[in-house]
Amino acid sequence: MKRLGMVMALGALALGCGDDGNAPAEQQDVALSFAAVVGEEPFVCGDTYENLGANGTPLVLSDFRFYVQDVALKNAAGAWVPVELEENSFQSSGVALLDFEDGCGELGTPELNGIVRGTVPPGDYDGLQFKMGVPFEINHVNSATAPSPLNLTSLFWNWQGGYKFLRIDSGQFSETDWRMHLGSTGCEGDPMAGGVTSCANGNRTEVELDTFDVSANTVVADFAALVEGSAVDQDAAADAGCMSKPVDTDCGPLFANLGLSFGENPGGEQQFFSAE
Amino acid sequence: MKHLLRTLSLLSLILWTGCGDGDTASGAEAWVWNLPDTVPPPRVPEDNPMSLAKVELGRFLFYDTKLSGNQTQSCGSCHLQELAFTDGLARAEGSTGEIHPRSSMSLANAGYAASLTWANPAVVRLEEQALVPMFGEDPVELGLANMEDELLRRLREDERYPPMFAAAFPNQGDPISLDSITKSIASFQRALTSFNSKHDQGSSALTLSEQRGKALFFGGTTEAGVPDALECFHCHGGFLLSQAVDHDGSEFNQQTFINNGLYNLDSDGSYPEGNEGLFDITNDPADKGKFKPPSLRNVAVTAPYMHDGSIATLEEVVEHYARGGRLIESGPNAGDGFENPNKSAFLNGFEITEQEKQDLIAFLRTLTDEDLLTNPALSDPFAP
Numbered sequence: 001m002k003r004l005g006m007v008m009a010l011g012a013l014a015l016g017c018g019d020d021g022n023a024p025a026e027q028q029d030v031a032l033s034f035a036a037v038v039g040e041e042p043f044v045c046g047d048t049y050e051n052l053g054a055n056g057t058p059l060v061l062s063d064f065r066f067y068v069q070d071v072a073l074k075n076a077a078g079a080w081v082p083v084e085l086e087e088n089s090f091q092s093s094g095v096a097l098l099d100f101e102d103g104c105g106e107l108g109t110p111e112l113n114g115i116v117r118g119t120v121p122p123g124d125y126d127g128l129q130f131k132m133g134v135p136f137e138i139n140h141v142n143s144a145t146a147p148s149p150l151n152l153t154s155l156f157w158n159w160q161g162g163y164k165f166l167r168i169d170s171g172q173f174s175e176t177d178w179r180m181h182l183g184s185t186g187c188e189g190d191p192m193a194g195g196v197t198s199c200a201n202g203n204r205t206e207v208e209l210d211t212f213d214v215s216a217n218t219v220v221a222d223f224a225a226l227v228e229g230s231a232v233d234q235d236a237a238a239d240a241g242c243m244s245k246p247v248d249t250d251c252g253p254l255f256a257n258l259g260l261s262f263g264e265n266p267g268g269e270q271q272f273f274s275a276e
Numbered sequence: 277m278k279h280l281l282r283t284l285s286l287l288s289l290i291l292w293t294g295c296g297d298g299d300t301a302s303g304a305e306a307w308v309w310n311l312p313d314t315v316p317p318p319r320v321p322e323d324n325p326m327s328l329a330k331v332e333l334g335r336f337l338f339y340d341t342k343l344s345g346n347q348t349q350s351c352g353s354c355h356l357q358e359l360a361f362t363d364g365l366a367r368a369e370g371s372t373g374e375i376h377p378r379s380s381m382s383l384a385n386a387g388y389a390a391s392l393t394w395a396n397p398a399v400v401r402l403e404e405q406a407l408v409p410m411f412g413e414d415p416v417e418l419g420l421a422n423m424e425d426e427l428l429r430r431l432r433e434d435e436r437y438p439p440m441f442a443a444a445f446p447n448q449g450d451p452i453s454l455d456s457i458t459k460s461i462a463s464f465q466r467a468l469t470s471f472n473s474k475h476d477q478g479s480s481a482l483t484l485s486e487q488r489g490k491a492l493f494f495g496g497t498t499e500a501g502v503p504d505a506l507e508c509f510h511c512h513g514g515f516l517l518s519q520a521v522d523h524d525g526s527e528f529n530q531q532t533f534i535n536n537g538l539y540n541l542d543s544d545g546s547y548p549e550g551n552e553g554l555f556d557i558t559n560d561p562a563d564k565g566k567f568k569p570p571s572l573r574n575v576a577v578t579a580p581y582m583h584d585g586s587i588a589t590l591e592e593v594v595e596h597y598a599r600g601g602r603l604i605e606s607g608p609n610a611g612d613g614f615e616n617p618n619k620s621a622f623l624n625g626f627e628i629t630e631q632e633k634q635d636l637i638a639f640l641r642t643l644t645d646e647d648l649l650t651n652p653a654l655s656d657p658f659a660p
Contacts, residue, residue: 106422107413107421107422108422109422142403142404142455143404143407144403144407144453144454144455144457144458145453145454145455151424151454152422153407153410153411153420153421153422153423153424153454154411154413154421154422156407156411156421158407158408158411158412159396159408159412159414160396160398160557161398161399161404173413175374181414185557185559186557186558186559187397187398187557188397188398189391189397189398189399189400190400190529191319191390191391191400191522191526191529191531192522192526192527192528192529193400194321194400194401195400195401195404196398199398200558200559237549238549238550239414243414245556246559247549247550247552247555247556247559
């Protein structure tokens, strides 16, 4: 047993390259709960949900994952205080993956995660802010060497570089199955710089839950709210569903519900996330 | 205690090798570019220096069907050496049967591309481009999404690979990784240099017909009396025969995308949906139909032509440019490409005699590099 303890300690040392990971001792732990729902029902990978979108369409949902960044809590003085995210298999470089699929689809994994863990200075907090996305600075580095959870190939956003910030699939990957993959678009690169230098459309949803009790509340991501007003049974342009292509008019209502600008629509308040 | 000591020494070994980039060329044979004096070496990323061991590993990986989800295809399935690493199809077919909207590009001189694929300014590193066919889902090519662990397992279990990876990545504890796979394949692609054509031997090596064609290509006056009537070299000039070039000494971004009047579906100059070139990335209507002018090296063996393989022969390509755009009279793609509002100013059309056409094509045929097509060092090691 002693030996095991020693080996584990050394293992931690060996894994610690370039990262001292020592938060100041006075920090307090936070664990933010997230949940995925479809209207009134919890999301269960592979379940069928009725009455979705503009035409009340049923869909079999087979994936539901998203990244969050820039997590902050509001302190008693009303100031936003960044949450220092823990490093673990679902979190690295200030990014966390919320993962509600259990591998029911071919491109999923059995592991689930509904909690974002980190630390903040001691105090009382009553509000929550985050963005759905991966920061530009790490979105376009070599994904082949990125640490988990930024090394899941089903979340690579290869055609522009970077990651799928949100992946929700229905069905089993036929070209006609409704899917939404959200990521940055309009990216430019430079061979001298060796990669992407800018993206016209960041497509990071900004979420602010002004009253949020960390110990009692849950952040709820609602698929029914995401597809509200969207004809998910139809494919007006480009892909079935929305791969974030600016030409895909099917993306319009979905981007609006995410508060993101799309075409003529400047974007506004997001409807996908709420506190419960 | 003995166990503990052994564990400790093992761990200290891991500690010792675990940090730093561990990818120096020490122990691996040095790489030497085999290039004529007229051609600069390609840009090589600092974190992926060339070595013989890495290029050879990259060759095996490039041709290995383990690199597709269902093990039916390799990179080489759509990039055949004898066709200058194209596939002869109008549009490529992926491992699951999905038809790609675009035609497989030649990989000859891929290390010199200012941007990779047909029209994507964001993709500039071969290492990252390799992830697109491997893991892309829209469309599915090699179909490896979510199979990275399975892929690594397949390679670890093949007795050939562990020593090859160890030789190519000598200072790494566990060299079989996604990163080392893409770095090896990228190194193999950088090694696909092709500058040994008849054209590279100078004009004196060319027949009179080929010389006349070369003159027309590079701005000569046609029989109709028009100087630089053909205007080919403006987009297809330089040592690569493409302006969209990058190399070791490049100081500026030379990415180039032009509209050559293949389609004109509406007043915006639209191309068939989902295949509109630079527009698919930028969403700027002025970018509709803009694609990278590919290198014309080996063009005689890379038919069919254009991003969607919609022109079958070199003769028809010349006729397309002579008209200054393609007229499609009926069907879903009807429209006159000559009138496309985004069309390049170089596509004005020209009068060309039958002899001039044959001369021009004779010149294009001098761009074939037989070494590239037959060099055993670049060939499929799994071929029967």
